[in-house]
Amino acid sequence: MRQRFFIGALVSLLLTAIPARAEVKLAYVDVQRALNECDAGKKAKGEFQGRVETLESRLQRQQNEVQSLKDEIEKKGMLMNPDQRQSLQDQYVAKLKNFERDYKDSKDELQRKDNEITAKIVHDLAQVIRTIGERDGYTMVMEKGSILWGTPAIDVTDQLIRSYNQMHVQIGTLGESTRGGVGLGGGGVTRSSAEQAGARPPSDFGSAATKRSTISK
Template identity: 40%
Template sequence: MKKIIVALIATLLLAAPALAETRIAYVDLQKALNLSKAGVQAKSEIAAQVKKYEAEFKAKRGELQKLKGELEKQAVLLSDSAKAQKERDFQKSGKELQRFQKDVKDELQQKDAEHTKRILNKLFEILQKLGKDGGYSMIIEKNEGAVIYADKSIDLTDELIKAFDAAK
């Protein structure tokens, strides 16, 4: 029993210096994405495109509603073939509007993903440098569920944002 206790104490004494040298920090990459200058600029670019596309969509929807109104007003006066043609035109316009909406959504998602990837790649480069220069053994991402508790003193997020903005 004494040998076990002595071995345990020896192990703890030898492990203590190794633990003291370990430096761990965390970053909130979502916060860095949202608050960095590049992140704010990317968001505003996408918001401007959303506004532009919303105006286009409203105009196209107005045309579609106008076509529907004409169809309803002229339904009694039109021949069957002319009425059928107007209905086909209306359905075609409706499908085009849906396609436009889907294409815009896909385009905006792709642009957002491209901006995010570009910014994250740069953030990771800077994190590598911060980790090396700061003597950190590990830097973990706060929002990935791995951090249950962390003291604010080891949060490098603000330092990361400053370094990222300065790197431009």
């Protein structure tokens, strides 16, 4: 909440610094909704769900094997000779460790992949937002989650989604090169005047970008 008040105060200071005769034109975007509803986000979500189902099936088989060994030890362990019981116990411990390790590694890998794909799509959205802002003469384009209130009339999220979908580019590649770049209606995006002047293009919307998710929302 303090961050939102800080951003609001910063916006107020920026606006007061603009000459009185200058037109102030503001807009905002819902980045999480854009992630969820853009074609790239939907594709990533579908691929993620398929990967999850495959992993769940494999982990379930491992868990069943572990449980089967545990049941055998509990039911027949006392009837076995010490060597047989120890051998079965060793198998159980080994399979349990393998299951726990595989579970953790799989979970970490899914999270890493989620973060990687999300970061690439957010990078592209940032490039499209910059182009929309410069083309349509916006003084500032803010993120919905960072403002206290904004009229729906200045929400350009739908425009952002449509523009990004029309590009049909490999995710994470917008803004990498000026070669073959075209406007918002084509297969790429030209570098902005700010980028041509040496300004660093936005790769995300700050540290909060890493907390978003394309595929787990």
